[in-house]
Amino acid sequence: MTQQLAPAIDRAFARSFVDCSVRPHADAWDRAGRIPEELLDEIAAAGLWAPFLPAALGGSGIDMVTLGEIHEEVGRGCSSVRSLLTVHTMLSWALQRFGTDAQIQQWGPELAAGRTLGAFCLSEPGAGSDTAAITTTAVPHKGGWLLNGVKKWTTNGQRADLLLVFAKRPASTIALLVPSNAPGVLVNPIDDMLGTRSSMLAEIAFSDVELGPESLLGPSGFASGMVLTGTLDLGRYSVAAGSVGIIQACIDACANYAAQRRVGGTPLRDLPLIQAKLSDMVTDVRAARLLLAEAGRLKDRGDAATIMATWIAKYFASTAAARHASEAVQIHGANGCSPEFPVGRFYRDAKVMEIIEGSTEIQRMTIAAEAYRKWEP
Incomplete structure (x- = not known):
């Protein structure tokens, strides 16, 4: 009898999970103001709470690039669910990085399994x-x-x-x-x-x-020099990933809507101004995804340059998400202001991305300071 291997924890796995268990229900959860316990249990069963933890603790030992891809997919489905993963990830990573052996053994398996949420x-x-x-x-x-x-x-x-x-x-x-x-x-x-x-x-x-x-x-x-800095960096990385997911969700919603909606007998998708909005979304999501991947690769190498790379990825992705979520509502017209379509949720969630884990203004100051430091004589 052939032993069946567990599925790999990767982007494709996360996408399938999100499309089945998250995206169809996200608007209802948004209205209820709560994620149901059933979904928290499903996340645990899928091994998605802290998959970067080593197998010895019950994780899958995935790399940071893959973690970013997973958080992007979850953010595409529901920013609130991705937020839960973010803070759980921050605590789990800090424990793994800075905890004593006793702390890691006490809490690591619980966090990996989702029996304890952080x-x-x-x-x-x-x-x-x-x-x-x-x-x-x-x-x-x-x-x-x-x-x-x-x-x-x-x-x-x-x-x-x-x-x-x-x-x-x-x-x-x-x-x-x-x-x-x-x-x-x-x-x-x-x-x-x-x-x-x-x-x-x-x-x-x-x-x-x-x-x-x-x-x-x-x-x-x-704590202030290491635990806090490293933990906030990982949270910022997750928010950047979630912002990429919001842009992708806007593309999916707008492409579908524009293919079905007609104005004066003309499909919305054939109007040049609509095409311009979609082309900007597609370009920015690819750019944001590449910036995120760079930050993830630097994390996997243990390169200190990941800190600034993550600042840049989060700044670009969050501002792009806010911009394109606004355009997504515009493309949907009055329907975009209705709870019957998800773009209103994208619009509200994207605004939050510009504030949490370093506001847009703080990010601009930080990135500019790096430019001054690098190029000053």
Whole structure:
């Protein structure tokens, strides 16, 4: 009897999964403001929560280029689902990269299997993701830590089991692994957002949360320079991939609509202005995909240049997604403003991509600073 091999975790596998289990339901989830548990279980069964983790932990050991392709496909189907994958990926990667053997053995298999879902807690009310303005504190307490503060805009905060929390101590920033069911953790759902409406956002308050010494991820004082930088870079990479997926979704929706819609007896697809909009989408999606692949290859090589490559990929892909999602609504006309067509969701989700994991303005400043640094005499 021939043993049947498990399917490879790659773009084709992700595309099939998304077309079957995600894309047909994304609009309904957007209206409900929540991803159903059934889908979370399906993602786990498909091995898509953290497929980059090694096989020893239950992952598939895929490379970063492939991870970007998977997140693109998921973003094509539903930006909210991709957002859940993003924050889970950030926590899982940080654990693998900076965790102790005991932490990795405790949490790695759980994260890979999707039995434990992760979230990333950095942003705060009034401070956003400005790390210098963090007010959440962690003070030494009984050999461990006492955590107090509030985090906001936490993707999957309503559902996550394990939180990666960044907090201030007197001389440094530290990263802590905090179970969401720990005494003193209070989760307040955030609903009715503009975009990624089913990403289950939450404000999370920490009131005298007692944590043991094993909760510290990485050496004390190490977080702001390494854990935070590397983790945010991977989150930015996933958002760039999701933005590419939004552009592709716009192409698919507009090509289909323009082939069926007629204006004055002429198919919409034959109108030169419509063709111009589609040609710009096709060109930009290929350019964005290439920028993303470059960033992924640099990650796989361990090249520090991946940081800037990811900034550039995210800037180009997110601004292009916002631009083309707007054009997608325009092509659909009044139908584009209706919940009967997905382009309105693309439009709202694409706007969010220009804000999260580094706003467009911050990206421009960062990219320009790199140009000045590289070319100054």
